[in-house]
Amino acid sequence: xxxxxxxxxxxxxxxxxxxxxxxxIVRAAEPDLAGLVDMTGAAEPxxxxxxxxxxVRAQALMRAANIGAVLIEPGSSxxxxxxxxxxxxERLTAAVIPAEGEPCIVTPFFEEPSVRQTLAVPAxxxxxQEDQDPLTVxxxxxxxxxxxxxxxxxxxSARFFAFDGLAHALPGATLVSANPVVRGCRMIKxxxxxxxxxxxxxxxxxxxxxxYPRVEAGxxxxxxxxxMNAATSRLGGDPEFALALIGPAAALPHGSREVGRVxxxxxVLMDCGCTVQGYQSDVSRTWVHGRATAGQRKVWEQxxxxxxxxxxxxxxxxxxxxIDDTVRAFYERLGYGPGYRLPGLxxxxxxxxGMDGHEPVNLVHGETTTLxxxxxxxxxxxxxxxxxxxxxxxxxxxxxxDGPAWFSTPPASLDRPV
Numbered sequence: 001x002x003x004x005x006x007x008x009x010x011x012x013x014x015x016x017x018x019x020x021x022x023x024x025i026v027r028a029a030e031p032d033l034a035g036l037v038d039m040t041g042a043a044e045p046x047x048x049x050x051x052x053x054x055x056v057r058a059q060a061l062m063r064a065a066n067i068g069a070v071l072i073e074p075g076s077s078x079x080x081x082x083x084x085x086x087x088x089x090e091r092l093t094a095a096v097i098p099a100e101g102e103p104c105i106v107t108p109f110f111e112e113p114s115v116r117q118t119l120a121v122p123a124x125x126x127x128x129q130e131d132q133d134p135l136t137v138x139x140x141x142x143x144x145x146x147x148x149x150x151x152x153x154x155x156x157s158a159r160f161f162a163f164d165g166l167a168h169a170l171p172g173a174t175l176v177s178a179n180p181v182v183r184g185c186r187m188i189k190x191x192x193x194x195x196x197x198x199x200x201x202x203x204x205x206x207x208x209x210x211x212y213p214r215v216e217a218g219x220x221x222x223x224x225x226x227x228m229n230a231a232t233s234r235l236g237g238d239p240e241f242a243l244a245l246i247g248p249a250a251a252l253p254h255g256s257r258e259v260g261r262v263x264x265x266x267x268v269l270m271d272c273g274c275t276v277q278g279y280q281s282d283v284s285r286t287w288v289h290g291r292a293t294a295g296q297r298k299v300w301e302q303x304x305x306x307x308x309x310x311x312x313x314x315x316x317x318x319x320x321x322x323i324d325d326t327v328r329a330f331y332e333r334l335g336y337g338p339g340y341r342l343p344g345l346x347x348x349x350x351x352x353x354g355m356d357g358h359e360p361v362n363l364v365h366g367e368t369t370t371l372x373x374x375x376x377x378x379x380x381x382x383x384x385x386x387x388x389x390x391x392x393x394x395x396x397x398x399x400x401x402d403g404p405a406w407f408s409t410p411p412a413s414l415d416r417p418v
Contacts, residue, residue: 040236068150083120153178237274284394
């Protein structure tokens, strides 16, 4: 058991000092951390066959949507289709996936050897020199493949200069959204993807179980988060975020700049996630340090009931927005809201998740996309009481033909939150 004690001081609220304290708490916890074992040794990375199947699926969707090719900049979608792990800069590196045949990677001449290090599918590579316009190279590939006269899809996160440059390099070209192709592939997870998300979630839950009993009076959110991240790393996950909100700060879903400290009867709300082989977890837990008040217990149970209601409502063929509507109607019957007003639920009930922590589509009012097997979502209908506290329980689920299946099991009691 880690038993370090903390005495609040003026310096501890300063940014640099807070970082030092967060580091020191991890150092003090090293004997306990040493007992944690990597859970990810057997993780199966996404293989060549699966990535090639993604391209086949994308090309089928392109043909169905009358799209001749899709342009994708660095980010999760580039990794998803090609394996290329690259950064965005003013120098364009991009993939062009045609409706037929192998994709093309366009990259600066001097970056080609580095780009090839993670290229995981058969592809042509075309380079451009520093005094050239890379979008003319993209246009040249499209002309060579006789695709310049067809609609070209642009992935939704691509920057304007790529879109605008392609429009100038291919005058008269029809540039459209690539969402029917990219979202059409990425929203439906395969068993291999779900297995990695399950493993990431298992790591996060194990890290919570290690961290929770080590939270003590006087700790700051940064210190708690540092412990959570340290445990996550020892368990084999790559930490993405570890937000710990204390007391009134828990009423702000993404926190406050003010430094709070754990004290008796204070709510502690944590929102944490990691990646395993590039796939994400996202789990939130809320508890009360010491003895909870009747009011805190009541709100916690209301959130628990709303989370279970969202899960039951999430069935194949149901519109994603209907889940949010059902939860919001339940809360309004309890006197919260109406709608997104406070006190109540000020954010969507959930979001898509996969390689990115937030992916399309969301469980939000007005979303008409219907749920299908392979889709993955968070379920997090928190309640926020400004100036007092907030409660959020967040677990993710994936859709099966028979309905939703949890990645992590929601806590049954405020007294056993993890």
